[in-house]
Amino acid sequence: MKVTVIGAGLGGLCLAQGLRGAGVEVEVYERDRDVHGRFQGYRIGLGDLGLDALRACLPERLHGLLDATTGSLSGSRENYGPGLEFAGSRPPMTATAVDRQVLRQLLLTGVDVRFGKRLSAHQVLDDGRVRAVFADGSATEADLLVGADGINSAVRAQLSPDVRPEDTGVRCVIGRTPLTDRFAALVPGFGAGVSDGEVMLMIGLMRFRRPPREAGAELGVTLPDVGDYARWVLMPAPEQEELSPRDTVLAAIEGWHPDVRALVEAADPEHTSWLSIRVVRPGARWPLGPVTLLGDAIHATSPSGGNGANTALYDARRLRDLLAEPGVNLLDAVDTYETAMFSYGAQAVEHSVAALDQFLPGRRAA
Template sequence: MRVSVIGAGLGGLCLAQGLRGAGIEAKVFERDAEITARFQGYRLMLNPVGFDALRGCLPRRWHPLLDAVVGDAHGERLILDPRLNRIGELEPGRDAIVVDRDVLRHLLLTGLTVHTGAALTGYDVLADGRVEARFAGRDPAVADLLVGADGVNSAVRSVLSPRTIPTDTGVRFVIGRTPLTEQFTGLSRAFGSKIAGDGVSLLLGAMRFRTPPREAAEALAPEVTLPDIHDYVRWAMILPPNGSLGTETPQEAALSRMPGWHPDLCALIEQSDPDNSTLLSIRVVEPGQRWTPGPVTLLGDAIHATSPTGGNGANTALRDADLLRRALTTTPTLVDAVDDYERHMFDYGAEAVRLSLGALPAYTPQNQQ
């Protein structure tokens, strides 16, 4: 069996690793000119289901490395004012492991065949049941299964399920990353909490590696090259509805909304890494009516993009990857395997979107609720 995976995000790469471990040929096609072309530097929270799915797709020899480069989620989950005074509480957090997205992506890329600069323009199901994927400026690729893991703007979905389109929630946020120095250890009660300002909310999360990633790879899996990154604070400021940066940088946009805030919070933004700061929008994709199962399917944000406030986007994509891997390696026919995968994925994917939207108001500024 040959599988073409469109998109080199976490879900697509996780699937490719799982298939590779099962002896199934999987090639990944990424539209970006380079793997590092876009912003990747923020932490993710993996729940037990997502973490187990990830481990299920990785070679066992890498499990010690994975365990070494993650961190533990903790925090009081409070609502604080801009001077860090407690004014309320969020819902209790769930058990989770934190992981840096860029570190995880480099681990998942190891040993895979990834074609960059491969923008999908369409596909055709051939007479023999295989799928020919077409790309701009490169030769087509033929496989037994085509998997669209190409995100919210999925080119595969636009053909397979053209009525399934993203919905813009109107919520915008600035995200950034700042080295976790001794100066910011005093902000620990704000990690996992919401800081409620005038028309904005600031969310902080600490990424503390059990072992620095590059050091861990050199010791535990020399064939893996991981980024040379150290502990940091991930911050995200949710802006007023349909907010924009204008001509400001992400840091300037955040700081302009923080007059009178605690000096450590202002310093956190001032000292952030400009290469890992950007403005993002929150869009969701809700699974619609199922298509007839066949040699083309979707995975991750391509079919069930969630709001990040639900903490389940990456978890659901990794769950997809492991479920599809297991279906393809245990079900007698490809169509039956895809059918079994899609039946389950549509159910929990729709639930993940619903839960993420339900959690959104708790994190947005008061005047957005």
């Protein structure tokens, strides 16, 4: 069996790692020009669902490196007013902090990725195999094509053209700031929110157990040279297109506590950006065949749900497990995967959309 994966994000690479470990031939095609083609994101929180999937798919020699380059998230989620006056707590949570860029580099280890390959179309052949054609004129054939190419999936556009990203209408600004004791004190537990009743600045910490570059070097794995940081998000972001993302946040939190403003002022400008929150709802199933979808390509969630990466990684594990079964019938495996994925994927999207309100003070008050 040969599997072609379109997209070298977390879900696609997790699947590739799992298939490699199971002895299944797999190749990955990515439209970015190289591994550093674009910034890969910020801190995310993984629960048991995502962590178990990673451990199941990663080779054992990388398990210790995964542990070393993650961090712990636990405790209550404190709410404060703009002067950092205490305004209550939300229930405690526990998760594992993961930096997207570090995790992606880890997942790339040993995987055959062809960069600079933008998918143009796919064709199911008479023998039941599938052919992927790329913008540069090259092509490849496989027994299964997996679209793991994100919210703007080219595979989905052909496979299920009626399913399109939906704009929630919410914009935010996201950024990260090198961590200091001053900024760490803003987040005594799992996370913190500072709000004036109109906007909310959410703050979370990424503390690595070990510096990723140092930990990776011991195994000959090249990881980003990134230190501990505070990740923050302003929701909803005011419509001030004439301002930079950072200046938009500073204008929105004018008069707030000096520590909060200093957090934003010290942010890395290259890693401070606008984000329009969009989702993808799975919709109706396409006819069963040798093409399927994974992760954001079919069930993109709002980040407010905290379940996007977890669900994509779970997709990868489920599909790997089914394809690796002895004597597997490919279409039966795809059918079993899609039947479950459409159900839990849709639930993940709806959960994430419902969770948006708790981070939108103006909407909640209305």
